[in-house]
Amino acid sequence: MPVWLKRGKDVEARAQADREVRATVETILSDIEKRGDDAVRDLSRKFDNWERDDFRLSPAEIEDCKNQLSDQNLADIEFAQTQVRNFAQAQKDTMGELAIETLPGVTLGHKHVPINAVGCYVPGGKYPLLASAHMSVLTAKVAGCRRVVTCAPPFGGKPAPAIVAAQAMAGADEIFVLGGIQAVGAMAIGTRSIDPVDMLVGPGNAFVAEAKRQLFGRVGIDLFAGPTETLVIADQTVDGELCATDLLGQAEHGPNSPAILLTNSEKLARDTIEQIERILEILPTGEMARRSWEDYGEVIVCESYEEMLVQADRIASEHVQVMTDRDLWFRDNMTNYGALFLGPRTNVAYGDKVIGTNHTLPTMKAARYTGGLWVGKFMKTCTWQIVETDAASATIGEYGSRLSMLEGFVGHAEQANIRVRRYGGRNVPYGTAVPPKTEAAQ
16 A cells, blocks of 8 residues: 655645635626726726736737847747647648548548637746747648737736747747736627637636636537646666756645655655755745745555556646656557656656647646647547438438437438439338338338
8 A cells, every 4th residue: 555755735725725716707708798998998907907008919029029039049039939849740740631431432531620710828837838839830830720819917016928939939920018817808709899719728827727617518628737746756777966956846846736746765755855955945936936845745655566557547647757667668658748757867847848848738637538729629520421422321311210210300311311312213101211122122
């Protein structure tokens, strides 16, 4: 049985926090629905101390943000975007269109249709997370989306130059400096100044994630991507400093970012806890990371690798860093995770910032039923069918007639019957099932 050397907040405390977030989001979205731009402006002033007549940046303002970055900054952004673009394109290349003749004269198929308008949220309240612009905007553009809108909060009382530059370089069509619930609410609901989108994507804090959840149905969403989560699966092949560094590297995101160590070595577990305390004293973002670690950090010691696997699938973490003597075994056997980072030479930060895979990943156990954001999320797989011969239409119609009547759908049956009469030359009484040919011949 697994043993917890450290636990985070109890379940009820987390549930109460979730209830408070849900109530806040519901109230704010209702206000945006009623008052539109006025509500958005009031909320921006209240939460971000940011107000202007038009939250959309002009081309001149976008260029000014780019000019605030060094040539090296821009080159680094371009390098990261190239990796993301190349991987997204490679993924798209796997999505072939389909046409198959399933019966003589009957061809079925599907095609992939890009979503027309996408709203991308780029977090930036505590840190200017420009990488989220690559992951959402670039991937949507590779998919072929016609209109890509972005929202990111102000940083330090003004547009965040790096975020704006990344959004522009990725190909965003409209760039707004707007954060939080008011941003995703405005993009989904629409206001006088922001035309509504068809889909919302991008990570965010608990309020942004809950807003996306409540807006789902009005618009599509990529997935539930709330506060970041990380799980480190490790054994005696690595040391506590490496594990502690990888755990705190994600805990610094915010005060409610789960960071969990799963190991079969009690020695490594205790060493990691000691190293975390040491690093927290020297980490510049240690205050934030400590809050997250104290409230949401866990250390779990298992008896075997098989038990570690069971626990890993139960946790269903967004990020899973695997550093063991059998990394590929975990890759081949784990079923619930957002993204895997295999071996000590890679880490979650590589995936977050630059390596090319998408960093918008499922949180809150959503990894049990979905993967992360990828080019396919921006495309609808739509089916088509064609019946090209009289004989095929009559044959399908006979079965369709009888199956429709079995369900009591006479109108459906008549859609089949009229074709059996016209293309099959059979006199089928109105509102009855087509009899089998052997029965009709008797």
